[in-house]
Amino acid sequence: MTTTAGSRAVRAARVEKARRPRAEALWGYAFIAPTGLGLAVFYLWPVLQTAYFSFTEWGAFGGHTWTGLDNYTRLLGDPEVGRAMLNTLAYTALGLIGIPLAIVFAALLNRPGLRGVSVYRTAFFLPVVTMPVAVAMLWRWLYNGDYGLVNQVLATVGIDGPNWIADPATAMYALVVVGIWSSIGYNLIIFLAGMQAIPKELYEAASLDGAGRVRQFFSITLPMLSPTAFFVSIVSVIGSLQLFDLVFVMTGSGQSARANPAYGRLQTVVQLFYERAFVTNDRGYAAAIVIALLVLIAGLTILQFRLQRRWVHYV
Amino acid sequence: MWKSARRGAALLCAALLASACGGGEQVGSGAQSQEKVTLSYGVWDATQQSAMQELAAEFTRTHPDVAIDVQLTPWADYWTKLKAAASGGAAPDVFWMNGPNFQLYASNGVIKPIEEQVDTSVYPKALVDLYTYDGKLYGLPKDMDTVGVWYNKTLFDAAKVKYPADGWTWADFKEAAAKLTDPDKGVYAIGAELTSFQEYQYNTIYQAGGYVISPDGGKSGYDDPKTIEGLKFWTDLIAAKQSPDLKTMTDTAPLQLFEAGKLAMYWGGSWDVAEFTKNDYTKDKVDVAPLPKGEKQATIIHGVANVMSAKTEHPAQAWEFVRFLGSKPAADILGKKGPIPAYNGTQSAWVGAHPELKLQVFLDAVAYAVPYPVSKNTAAWQEAELTNLTKAWTGEVPIEKAAADLAAGMNDLLAKE
Known part of the structure; x- marks a missing residue:
C-alpha cells in the first residue's frame, strides 16, 4: 500500500515537474512560430511538393500526371545530367582551395599591430556584398579574349591569353577564380572571428617555449581553427553545389548560354534544372533533377560530418 | 518583462497577417466596381511603354467605362512570370504574344480564340498564319519585323x-x-x-x-x-x-x-x-x-500579337480592346514611334522616319517572307x-x-x- 501511495506521489511530482517546462516550452514554440511557419510554408512544403512532382509529368501550366520512376530512370541515362554533376563537383572541389587561402589571409590580417586593418577587411569583404550578377558581368568583361583587362595585362609580358570563359580548356578555372574571389571575404571574416577566440595564453606559453610565428600558426592556430574550418567547408560545399547565378550570367544569359563553346564544361546542375523547368517546360523532370541534387548535398554533408572526427579538434 | 514579450509576439503576428494580406491584393483588381472595368495589359518592351500608354488612353477616351492598366515586365522575366500567373489563373486580361510561345499557350487553353469574324486581309498573311492554331485565330498582329x-x-x-x-x-x-x-x-x-x-x-x-x-x-x-x-x-x-x-x-x-x-x-x-x-x-x-x-x-x-487570357473576367471588354489594338488608328499611333505596325498601309510613317536609310527594304521583303518556324x-x-x-x-x-x-x-x- 505504502509503496503504491509513495510511487503515486513520486509520479505526481514527476508530472508536475514535467508540466512546468512544458508550459515554458510552449512559449518557446510561440517565439519560433513566425520563423517556423515561414520555413514550413516557403521551404518544407515546396520541398515536399517538389519531391511529389518529381514522380509526375508536369507541363508549362500545371496539370500533372503520375509517371512513377520515369523521370529518375531518364535522369540516370541522361548524359547532360552526368556532365552537369561532374562540372558541379569539379567546381566544388576546386572551390575548396578558397578555404586555406582564406585562413592565410585571415592570419595575415590578424597580425598584431597591422596598420589599416579595416581597409583590408573592407576590400576583402566588398565582393561578398556585391550582387553576384554584377560580379559576373564585371568578370565577363575582364575575361574578354580580345578586349579584356586580363589579356591586356598578359599581353604586356608577351602572352597571348585565351578566350577565358569561351574556351573549354580554361572556362572552369576562370569560373573558380571568380567563385573564390567573391567568397573569400565571407570565409575570412569567420576565420578572423575564430582566431580571435583562441586564448592568448596559448601563444604566450608557446613563445616562452621558443616557438616562432610559423610554428605557432601550425601548432596552435590551425588546430584551434579546425571547428571553424569545418563549418566553412560545410557551408561552401553546399553553396558550390547550388551554383547558378554566376554561371548563368558569365556563360551568356539564358538560352544563348548553349552557344558558348565551353558550355559543356560550365553547365551546373542548378542551371540544367533551370533550363528544364523554365525553358523547355519539362517541370516534372526538373523536379527530379533538383531532388537528385538534394540527395547529393545531403550525402556529401553526412560524409563531411563522418570525416570530421579525423581532423576537427574541439576544445 | 512578460507583458512586453507578449506584446512583441502580438506585433509579430500582426506583421505576419499584414504581409499575408499584402500578397493577396494583387489578384483580381479588375473587378472593383460594376460600371467601371479595369483591364490589365501585359507588355515587355520598355521602349514601347509610352506608345502603349497612349493607345490605352485613346481606348479609354472612346470607351470611358474601361480603364487600361499597362503592366510592363522586362523581357528577361516576361515568360517566366506569365507562365506562373497563367498557372494560377491570374494572367493579364490582354497581353503580348510572340511566335515561339504562341502554340504552347493556345494548345493549353491559356489564351482565348477570337470568336468574332475578323477581316484578316489587312495583316500580312504570314502573321495571321503564325497566330492560327487548329484553324482558329487567337491574336491580332500588332507589329512586324523582317x-x-x-x-x-x-x-x-x-x-x-x-x-x-x-x-x-x-x-x-x-x-x-x-x-x-x-x-x-x-x-x-x-x-x-x-x-x-x-x-x-x-x-x-x-x-x-x-x-x-x-x-x-x-x-x-x-x-x-x-x-x-x-x-x-x-x-x-x-x-x-x-x-x-x-x-x-x-x-x-x-x-x-x-x-x-x-x-x-x-x-x-x-x-x-x-x-x-x-x-x-x-x-x-x-x-x-x-x-x-x-x-x-x-x-x-515575325511579329507580336495581342491575345486575350482565357480566364479574363471581362471577355467582351478584352475583345473590344484587342480589336482596337489591331485597328488602323492604333497602328497609326504605334507607327509614329514604335516598330513597324502590322496593319497594311500604315507603315509609311515608319519608313519616313529615317529617309537616310533604305527602310523600304524591310517592307518589300514581306512579299517573299517566310513565317518564323514554331511548334507547340x-x-x-x-x-x-x-x-x-x-x-x-x-x-x-x-x-x-x-x-x-x-x-x-x-x-x-x-x-x-
Whole structure:
C-alpha cells in the first residue's frame, strides 16, 4: 500500500515537474512560430511538393500526371545530367582551395599591430556584398579574349591569353577564380572571428617555449581553427553545389548560354534544372533533377560530418 | 518583462497577417466596381511603354467605362512570370504574344480564340498564319519585323566593294565577303551569329530551299540536304575566316563588333534601326539592303500579337480592346514611334522616319517572307538547335553530322508534343 501511495506521489511530482517546462516550452514554440511557419510554408512544403512532382509529368501550366520512376530512370541515362554533376563537383572541389587561402589571409590580417586593418577587411569583404550578377558581368568583361583587362595585362609580358570563359580548356578555372574571389571575404571574416577566440595564453606559453610565428600558426592556430574550418567547408560545399547565378550570367544569359563553346564544361546542375523547368517546360523532370541534387548535398554533408572526427579538434 | 514579450509576439503576428494580406491584393483588381472595368495589359518592351500608354488612353477616351492598366515586365522575366500567373489563373486580361510561345499557350487553353469574324486581309498573311492554331485565330498582329543586311559603307568604300543592291545573290555575297575581310585590320565580312536564328540560320535555310519544321509541325527539316546547305553557308564563312570564330563571338557579340567597325555586314532585323541610328559609330556609316538570294529569295517575318487570357473576367471588354489594338488608328499611333505596325498601309510613317536609310527594304521583303518556324514547344527544340550546332560552329563536328543529330533530337521532341 505504502509503496503504491509513495510511487503515486513520486509520479505526481514527476508530472508536475514535467508540466512546468512544458508550459515554458510552449512559449518557446510561440517565439519560433513566425520563423517556423515561414520555413514550413516557403521551404518544407515546396520541398515536399517538389519531391511529389518529381514522380509526375508536369507541363508549362500545371496539370500533372503520375509517371512513377520515369523521370529518375531518364535522369540516370541522361548524359547532360552526368556532365552537369561532374562540372558541379569539379567546381566544388576546386572551390575548396578558397578555404586555406582564406585562413592565410585571415592570419595575415590578424597580425598584431597591422596598420589599416579595416581597409583590408573592407576590400576583402566588398565582393561578398556585391550582387553576384554584377560580379559576373564585371568578370565577363575582364575575361574578354580580345578586349579584356586580363589579356591586356598578359599581353604586356608577351602572352597571348585565351578566350577565358569561351574556351573549354580554361572556362572552369576562370569560373573558380571568380567563385573564390567573391567568397573569400565571407570565409575570412569567420576565420578572423575564430582566431580571435583562441586564448592568448596559448601563444604566450608557446613563445616562452621558443616557438616562432610559423610554428605557432601550425601548432596552435590551425588546430584551434579546425571547428571553424569545418563549418566553412560545410557551408561552401553546399553553396558550390547550388551554383547558378554566376554561371548563368558569365556563360551568356539564358538560352544563348548553349552557344558558348565551353558550355559543356560550365553547365551546373542548378542551371540544367533551370533550363528544364523554365525553358523547355519539362517541370516534372526538373523536379527530379533538383531532388537528385538534394540527395547529393545531403550525402556529401553526412560524409563531411563522418570525416570530421579525423581532423576537427574541439576544445 | 512578460507583458512586453507578449506584446512583441502580438506585433509579430500582426506583421505576419499584414504581409499575408499584402500578397493577396494583387489578384483580381479588375473587378472593383460594376460600371467601371479595369483591364490589365501585359507588355515587355520598355521602349514601347509610352506608345502603349497612349493607345490605352485613346481606348479609354472612346470607351470611358474601361480603364487600361499597362503592366510592363522586362523581357528577361516576361515568360517566366506569365507562365506562373497563367498557372494560377491570374494572367493579364490582354497581353503580348510572340511566335515561339504562341502554340504552347493556345494548345493549353491559356489564351482565348477570337470568336468574332475578323477581316484578316489587312495583316500580312504570314502573321495571321503564325497566330492560327487548329484553324482558329487567337491574336491580332500588332507589329512586324523582317530581316535585312545592314552594311558599313565606310568599310565597303575602303575595300572598293560595291554596296549590296536589290536582287544580289549568294555568289555576290560570298565574293563581297572575301574582299571585305582584312585580317591586318581585324575586319571580318560578317559575324556568323549563333544566338539569333531568326536573323541568321533560318533565313539561309529557306533561301537554300530547305525548311526547319514540316508544315504539320511533326517533323524536323534539319536532315534535308538543302537545309544543311543553308547552315553550311555560315560554317563556310567561319572556316574561311571571313567571320570571327565562335569563341570570339561568345566574348563579344557580333552586334558590338559591327558597332566597333570590325564587321562589314550585319544581318539584322528591322528593329535594329533604333539601335543603329542612335549609336555614335554607326549612325552615319550604315545602310540596309535586302538579304541575298539563294535558290529562293526569303526572309523570316515575325511579329507580336495581342491575345486575350482565357480566364479574363471581362471577355467582351478584352475583345473590344484587342480589336482596337489591331485597328488602323492604333497602328497609326504605334507607327509614329514604335516598330513597324502590322496593319497594311500604315507603315509609311515608319519608313519616313529615317529617309537616310533604305527602310523600304524591310517592307518589300514581306512579299517573299517566310513565317518564323514554331511548334507547340518551340523552346525545347530551339535548345537542341544550339546544343548540336555549337559543335559544328566550333568545327568540332562536321555540319552534316551536327544537323543529322539535331534532326534526330528534334524529331524526338516533336513526337512528345
